[in-house]
Amino acid sequence: MTATNLHGIELRGVHKRFGTFTALRDLSLTVRRGELLALLGPNGAGKTTAISLMLGLRPPSSGTVRVFGDDPRHGATKVRLGAMLQESDLPGTLRVSELVELFASFYPRPLSTRDVLNVADLAAQAGKLGSTLSGGQKRRLMFALAIVGNPDLVFLDEPTTAMDTQSRAAFWAAIEHMKASGKTIVLTTHYLEEAERAADRVAVIDKGQLVASGTPSEVKASVDAAKVRLRSDLVLAELRALPFVTRAECDDRGLATLHTRAPEALLAHIVRAGVAFKDLEVTRASLEDAFLSLTAQA
Numbered sequence: 001m002t003a004t005n006l007h008g009i010e011l012r013g014v015h016k017r018f019g020t021f022t023a024l025r026d027l028s029l030t031v032r033r034g035e036l037l038a039l040l041g042p043n044g045a046g047k048t049t050a051i052s053l054m055l056g057l058r059p060p061s062s063g064t065v066r067v068f069g070d071d072p073r074h075g076a077t078k079v080r081l082g083a084m085l086q087e088s089d090l091p092g093t094l095r096v097s098e099l100v101e102l103f104a105s106f107y108p109r110p111l112s113t114r115d116v117l118n119v120a121d122l123a124a125q126a127g128k129l130g131s132t133l134s135g136g137q138k139r140r141l142m143f144a145l146a147i148v149g150n151p152d153l154v155f156l157d158e159p160t161t162a163m164d165t166q167s168r169a170a171f172w173a174a175i176e177h178m179k180a181s182g183k184t185i186v187l188t189t190h191y192l193e194e195a196e197r198a199a200d201r202v203a204v205i206d207k208g209q210l211v212a213s214g215t216p217s218e219v220k221a222s223v224d225a226a227k228v229r230l231r232s233d234l235v236l237a238e239l240r241a242l243p244f245v246t247r248a249e250c251d252d253r254g255l256a257t258l259h260t261r262a263p264e265a266l267l268a269h270i271v272r273a274g275v276a277f278k279d280l281e282v283t284r285a286s287l288e289d290a291f292l293s294l295t296a297q298a
Ligand SMILES: Nc1ncnc2c1ncn2[C@@H]1O[C@H](COP(=O)(O)OP(=O)(O)OP(=O)(O)O)[C@@H](O)[C@H]1O
Pocket: 018, 021, 023, 041, 042, 043, 044, 045, 046, 047, 048, 049, 050
């Protein structure tokens, strides 16, 4: 097996232009087999465009896209992929189970309709017409259609939008199950706490460019990852001069906020220097804080 084949997906120097507008700029990204990658970015960042390239729905303007070492537009690769896109029209005259069966017929080794309806929490709606489903049920149906072909690689574009708490829990349980069986999953979401919990790696795209990638912890550590709050006799200039401090503020009641990537080292220095302090509070950045900082949306 070559190094390329070890990758589920490999994008190299990908540009995608729509007329004069550049939606993706020099995007290089790999997704390893069996991992869950969360593609994050503000509205219009280029996430859906990137997914459409990985699915082979569109060619890149330049650069290369490989899925399981091959062009995703090849038929042999296509049948290994499943996708749940943001907008999809379905024939409203077919029942849920009929739609699942129809999609199953496109694939060489599909899952059983019964299993898929159970996994997607849709067993109770099996006899309903597609057009009569609620918004959340429609998302669950789209999920069912994405997985019925038993794909090795699944793309899920904002899968949990419109799902209620119970559907969301069922969805994440299904994802865990798919991960455990070795599937590769790429999803986009605006729910960063979900990405933080479920993703092996995240990639943050802003204005068509990759601005960060790595495990959620690595991405958090790439920004001012923690805030240390305390009261001391140090004045603002002294606080700012402390090692490991990237930024510092002080409110009018003397409570200082020190931004740092190394809260432990900063505190060790403060203690060693014999600085007296009280009201200590250390807060780690969430993935949401890192995202806002990376995409300058704060
Ligand atoms: N077919 C197209 N023709 C022209 N511009 C397009 C086309 N498809 C996408 N774009 C533009 O490319 C940019 C990226 O769009 P894309 O849908 O990939 O963003 P996104 O990150 O998925 O956003 P969202 O979070 O809102 O779904 C946007 O500015 C969009 O208007």
